[in-house]
Amino acid sequence: MSKPKITVIIDPDIYKDTPRPSSDKKDTSKPSSGKSGMTLIVKTVTRITVWMIILYGFYIILHGHLTPGGGFGGGVIIALALLNVLLAYGRDFTQKWLNIHLLENIESLSALLFVIVGILGLFVSGSFLANFLSKGQLFAVVSAGTIPLLNIIIGFKVAMSLFLVVWVLAGIKMSKGDAA
Amino acid sequence: MMLPLFIIIPLIAAFLITLIAGKKDVWGIVLSVVASAAMLILAVISFLNVNGETIIYEMGNWKMPFGIALVLDSLSGYMLIIVNLVALTAIIYSIQYIRHLGQDFKYYALFMLMLTGMNGVILTGDIFNLYVFMEIALFAAFALVAYGCRAEEYEAAFKYAVMGSVSSIFILIGIGVLYSATSTLTMARIAQTVPNLSPQIILWVGGLFLAGFGLKAAAMPFHAWLPDAHSSAPAPISSMLSGVLIKVLGIYTITRIFFNVLDAPAVFLTIFIVIGTISILISGFLAIIQWDFKRLLAYSSISQIGYILLGIGLATPLGILGAVFHLFNHAIFKSLLFYDAGSVELALGTRDLQKLGKLGKLLPVTSGTSIIASLAISGIPPFNGFFSKLIIIIAAIAAGQPVLALLAILGSILTLAAVMKIQCYGLRQDVDVEPREKIGLGMNIAMISLAIICIVGGLLVAPGIREVALDPVVNVILEKAEYVQTVLGR
Incomplete structure (x- = not known):
C-alpha cells in the first residue's frame, strides 16, 4: 500500500501563547499589513457594521428566552462579525485587534461557568441544572430563572468556538507532493 | 445525587485543563489523574450500591417522562467500572507516552471530553441525549486519533470521521422514526409503547440502529474504519478505542436498545x-x-467483538453471561496488548513485527505482560479470557448450535495463532536491538496493574462473586420488561 504524500504544516503561531512582539517583527518582513485583506469598500462597510452585528448578536442572546434564537444563534452572529473582520482586514490585523489567547480563555471559562451554574442548581435546588433563581414576570427580559444566564454563557462559548475554529483552520497550510 | 458526577467531573476537568494548564502541563496530568481516579472509585461504589436495583436521577428537577433522566442499573454500573478503570490506566500510561508528541494539555482535555461522552452514553435514559453524548465521545476520539499529526494519522482520523458521521446519521434517522411513532424520547416510555407498534416500524428502526451502532461497534461488514483508526492513534488512545469506546458506543447501546427498548x-x-x-x-x-x-x-x-455479539445473539442467560464477561475481559487484555505495542514502539521507534527483536531483557515488563495478555486473549486456562470464551461456547452448544461452538473454537485458535505471531516474530526474535528510550514507571504500572486484573479476573465467575458481579448485569439485559417498570413505575 503506497502511503499518501500529504503533509500538513501547522502554522506555529497558532499554538504560541502570546509572543506578540515577535510575530509583529515577522510581519514587517512581509508586504505591509495595511494592504492585506479586501478592498476599501469592504473594509469601510465592515468597519461600520461590525459593532452593529455584535450588538444584534447580543440582542438575540439576551432575548433567547422570549423570542426565537438564543445562545447558539446569537453566538453564531457574534462569531460572524469577528470573521467579517478577519476576511476584510486579513489575519495580521485581526491578530493585533483581538487578543486570541483571551478568546481561548473566554471559551474555556464559559464552558466551565455552564457547569458551575449546573452545580449551583445541584446545591440550591437539589438537582443538576435545576432552576434556582426567581422565575419573574412572563415576557419580562429578566425572567425565566437561570435560562437567560445559561443563554449568555452559551452565546460566549459558541461565538468564541466558531471564530477560533475558523481561525485555526485558516492557519493551516497544506502542501501536497514533496516533503516526507 | 451521585449520578451527575460522572458527567460533571470529567467536564470540569476538561475545561479547567484548557484554562489553567496552558503554561504548565503538570496541571493537565494532575487534574486528569485525579478526575479519573475519583470516577473509578465512584463507579465501584455506585455499582455496589445499586445491587440489582435501579437508581433514577431527574436532571434539573424535570419529572420523568418529560425531562432527561439518568438511569443507573447494574449494566450501567458495570460499564462505568470498565470505562473508568481503563481510562485511569490509560492516563497513567499517557504521562510518559504523550510527552514525545508535544502539546500535552490538549490531549488531556480531549481525553476528559471523550470520557464525559462515554459516561453520558452509559448513564442516560433518553435516546436523543444518548446520541448527543455519543457525538461528544466520537468527536473527541477523531481529534485524538489524529493527535500525532502525521499523514497516515490524518488519513485514519478522516476515514473514522466519515464513517462515524455516516453511522450517526443512521442512528439519528432511527431516533426520528422512533420519535414520530411513539411521540417520546425517554427510552423507558418508548419501551412501553413498543408492543403496540407495527412490526414494520420495529424492523425499520432496528435496521437503522443495527447499521448505525454496528458501524460504531465495528462488527464485520462495518469494520473498514477500525484497523486504520486503532493502529494510527497514540497507544493509550488505541487502548481506549479498542478497549472501551467500541463497546460503549457499539455493544452497550445495542444491548440497551435492542433488549431493553425494542424487546x-x-x-x-x-x-x-x-x-x-x-x-x-x-x-x-x-x-x-x-x-x-x-x-x-x-x-x-473485531474478532473479539464477534464473540460478544455471538453471546448476545444467543440471548440465553449463559450466552449473555459470557458476552458480558468477555466484554470486561476484552477491555482489559486488549488495552494491555495495546500498551505493550505502544511501549515497544516508544522503545524501538517501529511497530513492524519483522524489525523487532529480542526484547525479554530490554523490556522485561512489556514482554512479560504481553505473554499474559496473549494467553488471556487466546483463551488459555488460568486467565480470564478462557472462562468467558468457554461460557460462550457452552452457551452455543446448550442453545442447540454446535456449529457455532465449533466456529468459536476455530476463532480462538486463530487468535492464538495471531498473538503467537507477535510473540515469535515481535518480542522473541533472535535479533539484538538497541532501545531508544527507557520505559518509565508510569507505563509499567499501567501494564502491570492490567496484567494482574487479567490473572485474577477469572475469579469474577467464581460462585459467590458471580452472584454479586455478573448476575445482576445479565438480569438487566434479560428481564426486558423490568427496565420499563423500574424506570417509570415509582
Missing part, C-alpha cells in the same frame, strides 16, 4: 449471531496476515 426482536438476534460469527472468523484470518503490531491487534478486536 429483542428475534430476527435481529439471528443477525447478531451471523455477523458475530463472520467477525470471529474473517477478522481472525485477517489478523494473522498483518505485520503491523497494532494493526494485528485492531483486527483481533
Whole structure:
C-alpha cells in the first residue's frame, strides 16, 4: 500500500501563547499589513457594521428566552462579525485587534461557568441544572430563572468556538507532493 | 445525587485543563489523574450500591417522562467500572507516552471530553441525549486519533470521521422514526409503547440502529474504519478505542436498545449471531496476515467483538453471561496488548513485527505482560479470557448450535495463532536491538496493574462473586420488561 504524500504544516503561531512582539517583527518582513485583506469598500462597510452585528448578536442572546434564537444563534452572529473582520482586514490585523489567547480563555471559562451554574442548581435546588433563581414576570427580559444566564454563557462559548475554529483552520497550510 | 458526577467531573476537568494548564502541563496530568481516579472509585461504589436495583436521577428537577433522566442499573454500573478503570490506566500510561508528541494539555482535555461522552452514553435514559453524548465521545476520539499529526494519522482520523458521521446519521434517522411513532424520547416510555407498534416500524428502526451502532461497534461488514483508526492513534488512545469506546458506543447501546427498548426482536438476534460469527472468523484470518503490531491487534478486536455479539445473539442467560464477561475481559487484555505495542514502539521507534527483536531483557515488563495478555486473549486456562470464551461456547452448544461452538473454537485458535505471531516474530526474535528510550514507571504500572486484573479476573465467575458481579448485569439485559417498570413505575 503506497502511503499518501500529504503533509500538513501547522502554522506555529497558532499554538504560541502570546509572543506578540515577535510575530509583529515577522510581519514587517512581509508586504505591509495595511494592504492585506479586501478592498476599501469592504473594509469601510465592515468597519461600520461590525459593532452593529455584535450588538444584534447580543440582542438575540439576551432575548433567547422570549423570542426565537438564543445562545447558539446569537453566538453564531457574534462569531460572524469577528470573521467579517478577519476576511476584510486579513489575519495580521485581526491578530493585533483581538487578543486570541483571551478568546481561548473566554471559551474555556464559559464552558466551565455552564457547569458551575449546573452545580449551583445541584446545591440550591437539589438537582443538576435545576432552576434556582426567581422565575419573574412572563415576557419580562429578566425572567425565566437561570435560562437567560445559561443563554449568555452559551452565546460566549459558541461565538468564541466558531471564530477560533475558523481561525485555526485558516492557519493551516497544506502542501501536497514533496516533503516526507 | 451521585449520578451527575460522572458527567460533571470529567467536564470540569476538561475545561479547567484548557484554562489553567496552558503554561504548565503538570496541571493537565494532575487534574486528569485525579478526575479519573475519583470516577473509578465512584463507579465501584455506585455499582455496589445499586445491587440489582435501579437508581433514577431527574436532571434539573424535570419529572420523568418529560425531562432527561439518568438511569443507573447494574449494566450501567458495570460499564462505568470498565470505562473508568481503563481510562485511569490509560492516563497513567499517557504521562510518559504523550510527552514525545508535544502539546500535552490538549490531549488531556480531549481525553476528559471523550470520557464525559462515554459516561453520558452509559448513564442516560433518553435516546436523543444518548446520541448527543455519543457525538461528544466520537468527536473527541477523531481529534485524538489524529493527535500525532502525521499523514497516515490524518488519513485514519478522516476515514473514522466519515464513517462515524455516516453511522450517526443512521442512528439519528432511527431516533426520528422512533420519535414520530411513539411521540417520546425517554427510552423507558418508548419501551412501553413498543408492543403496540407495527412490526414494520420495529424492523425499520432496528435496521437503522443495527447499521448505525454496528458501524460504531465495528462488527464485520462495518469494520473498514477500525484497523486504520486503532493502529494510527497514540497507544493509550488505541487502548481506549479498542478497549472501551467500541463497546460503549457499539455493544452497550445495542444491548440497551435492542433488549431493553425494542424487546429483542428475534430476527435481529439471528443477525447478531451471523455477523458475530463472520467477525470471529474473517477478522481472525485477517489478523494473522498483518505485520503491523497494532494493526494485528485492531483486527483481533473485531474478532473479539464477534464473540460478544455471538453471546448476545444467543440471548440465553449463559450466552449473555459470557458476552458480558468477555466484554470486561476484552477491555482489559486488549488495552494491555495495546500498551505493550505502544511501549515497544516508544522503545524501538517501529511497530513492524519483522524489525523487532529480542526484547525479554530490554523490556522485561512489556514482554512479560504481553505473554499474559496473549494467553488471556487466546483463551488459555488460568486467565480470564478462557472462562468467558468457554461460557460462550457452552452457551452455543446448550442453545442447540454446535456449529457455532465449533466456529468459536476455530476463532480462538486463530487468535492464538495471531498473538503467537507477535510473540515469535515481535518480542522473541533472535535479533539484538538497541532501545531508544527507557520505559518509565508510569507505563509499567499501567501494564502491570492490567496484567494482574487479567490473572485474577477469572475469579469474577467464581460462585459467590458471580452472584454479586455478573448476575445482576445479565438480569438487566434479560428481564426486558423490568427496565420499563423500574424506570417509570415509582
